[in-house]
Amino acid sequence: MSIKIKLTISYILLITMIIIFFGVISTLTLEKYYIDNIIEILTSQGTSFSRVFDSYIDADIYTISQDVVKNLATDTNAQVQVLNMEGMLLGDSTLSSTPVPVKILTPDVIQAISGESGVYTEKINNERVLHVSVPVKNKLNYVAILRLSSSLEEVSNIIKRLVLFLALVLTVSSLVALIIGFFIANELTKPLEMVKEATQEMAKGNFKVRAEKTSNDEIGILADSFNKMAEELGQLEEMKNEFISNISHELKTPLTSIKGFAITAMDLVEKNSELYEYLNIIDEETDRLSRLVDELLDFSKIELNKIKLSFEEVELDKLIEDTVAILRPHASNYxxxxxxxxxxxxxVINGDVNRLKQVLVNIIDNGIKACSRGKYVKVFLDIKDKKAVIRIEDQGQGIPQEEIKYIFDKFYRGKNNKYSGTGLGLAISKKIIEEHKGTITVESEVGKGSVFTIELPLKDR
Ligand SMILES: Nc1ncnc2c1ncn2[C@@H]1O[C@H](COP(=O)(O)OP(=O)(O)OP(=O)(O)O)[C@@H](O)[C@H]1O
Ligand SMILES: [Mg+2]
Structure with a gap:
């Protein structure tokens, strides 16, 4: 998961948690406020109603309860009940006649029996109902209990609406958080993204790349360190290439004179003598060394971008025929x-004849060396999608799957490679083909052989 997504999710989680936290607290507080309010109203109504009983004596209460209750009910929205001090129901504002005497002994009534106001909430028919029971005193004794009951349905509705509203707020703010969070995360990770791209570019071997420093924070420091590292690596790389270039130049002169003297000396000795044979070996080995030095020189030129291709019209068909003819004796040796x-x-393409020939020689030579006696190396030429396609197929040992991705790397030589070489042939070939805006690819199967395919854009007419 990218840092961007992680940051965005964190924002949303944080906002959701805060909203849920405050939502729960405010809902609970609001509910308590409403209920306390109702209790207060009912209690004060109960207390003020109780004065009605001042003029009655115990005995009357039984007879007048239902009337009293009816009168009081006009001053309140609550259901009004009168109970005696044992909890027996005497009057009920919701009933038209004197109720059947039943005992109500809910906690609020029990509290009132003991002489103090009591509060109790219960669920009746799926509806929350709040009861407030107030003991009624006439001068000397407690004579009755006034019980006022109010439905809490309205409070429930208000709370329900609040919860719904909060859910809406939560959804909207989560969406806003998502957008803002993504935007902020984007801004935050942009410099990091640039450093990441620079490191990937350097991993591909481009030491010239630099990460842009956009801030002085940790990412800025990272960019600085990266740039310093890239600079040092670039310098080392350049030093290495310069060194290879210089040493190959230095080697060329003595090699030329060794070869010259060997050839001159061969003219001076008898053709079939032992000495002649030795001089011949010197001559051949100097050639091999020369080719190696040439490859190194080529390589450093390419690396230092000093290679100059001279483009001209190239007849690929002729070039391939010539190259194959030149390499045929070499193949016969194997x-x-x-x-x-x-x-x-x-x-016909646009290209550098000598460099293209060098590529063909490299790849055909690899193919020949990979084959055992009696096998084939075939070179095909075709045109496909406005491109010249050269296929070089061999029946050699093939390249193991895990090695394929390295064979175009400089200095890479296969583990099963029996022949000496620098491992530069394919690296140079690839560079040359890329300079021609072409591609070079390989398919291979161990034990069956390999196919190298080169595609080059045709010359426009
Ligand atoms: N046709 C092929 N069949 C099997 N292996 C191959 C083939 N072509 C290349 N390889 C493998 O790829 C490696 C790299 O090839 P490359 O031409 O770059 O270097 P080299 O042939 O070892 O040396 P150089 O070409 O510089 O003399 C070889 O060492 C070999 O292991
Ligand atoms: Mg090679």
């Missing part, structure tokens, strides 16, 4: 058949 198969007669 007992390998080198075959050229053109599907098309004339293929």
């Amino acid at each position: 007992g390998v058949n080198l075959i050229c198969k053109k599907k098309i007669d004339r293929v």
Whole structure:
């Protein structure tokens, strides 16, 4: 999960938690406020109603209760009941006649029997009802209990509406948090993203890349350290390339004179003598060394971007035929058949003949070396999608899957490679093909062989 998403989720979680927390607290507080209010109203109504009984004596209460209750009910929204001090129901404002005497002994009534106002909430028919019982005193004794009951349905409705409103607020603010959070996260991670891209670019081998420093915070410091590292690596890389370039130049001169002297000396000795044989070996080995030095030189030129391609019209069909003809004796030495198969007669591209030839030699040479005696290396030429397609197929040992991704790397040599080499052939070839705006790819199966495919844009007419 990216930092951006993590940050956004954190914002939303935080906001949701805060809203839920305050929602629960405010709902509970509001509910308590409403209920306390109702209790207060009912209690004060009960207390003021109790004066009605001042002029009655115990005995009367039984007879007048129902009337009293009826009169009082006009001054309140609550249900009014009169009970005696044992909790027996004497009058009820919701009933038209004197009620059947039943005992009500809910906690509020029990509290009132003991001489103090009592409060009790219960659920009747799925509706919350609040009872307030107030003991009534006539001068000397407690004579009755006034019980006022009010439905809490309205409070429940208010709370329900509040919860609904809070849910709406929660949804809207979560959405807003999502948008703002994503925006902030985006802003926060943008510099990090740039540093990330720079590191990825450097991992590909581009030491010239620099991360842009947009702030002085930790990310800014990261960008600074990265840039310093990139600079140092770049310098090291340059030093290495310069070194390779210088040393190869230095090697070239003595090599040329060794070869020159070996050839001169060969003219001076007898053809079949032992000495002649030795001089011949010196000559061949100097050639090999020269080729190696040339490769190193090429490589450093490419790395230092000093390679200059001279583009001209190139007839690929001819170039391939020539190259194959040149390499055929080399293939025969290895007992390998080198075959050229053109599907098309004339293929013209824009390119550097010598460099393209170098690529063909590199790849065909790899193919020949990978084959055992009696096998084939075939070179095909075709045109597809306005591109020249060169396929070089061999029946060699193949390249293990885990090595394929490295074979175009500089200095990489396969583990099963029996021949000496610098491991630069394919790295150089790839660079050259890329300079031609083409591509080079490989498919291979161990034990069956490999296919290298080069695609080059055709010359526009
Ligand atoms: N056709 C092929 N079949 C099997 N393995 C191959 C083939 N072509 C390349 N390879 C593997 O890829 C490696 C890299 O090839 P590359 O041409 O870059 O270097 P090299 O041939 O070892 O040395 P150089 O070409 O510089 O003399 C080789 O060492 C070899 O293991
Ligand atoms: Mg090679």
